[in-house]
Amino acid sequence: MRILVTVDGGLVQSVSVDAPPEVAENMEVVVIDYDIDGVESDKIHEIPQSENPVDTADAFIGWHGTIGITNPNITAYLDKIP
Secondary structure, three states: OOEEEEEEOOEEEEEEEOOOHHHHOOOEEEEEEOOOOOOOHHHEEEEEOOOOOOOEEEEEEEEEEEOOEEOOOHHHHHHOOO
């Protein structure tokens, strides 16, 4: 199973998976963006960077949601990417 995240202009446009709908509907996706220039301070979170809870980095949660598209055809597309 593979997930395809489509981004345009730094914004997530869609999230697709080559899995059956009953599997995809239970998957949660979070996209983290470390480019926080221009992001409002209340939208910036400390993200753990390792098993050490003190080791964090500021980041913006660029997208958070469930899989929107179940597409078995993305397998053929992903197989072409080096």
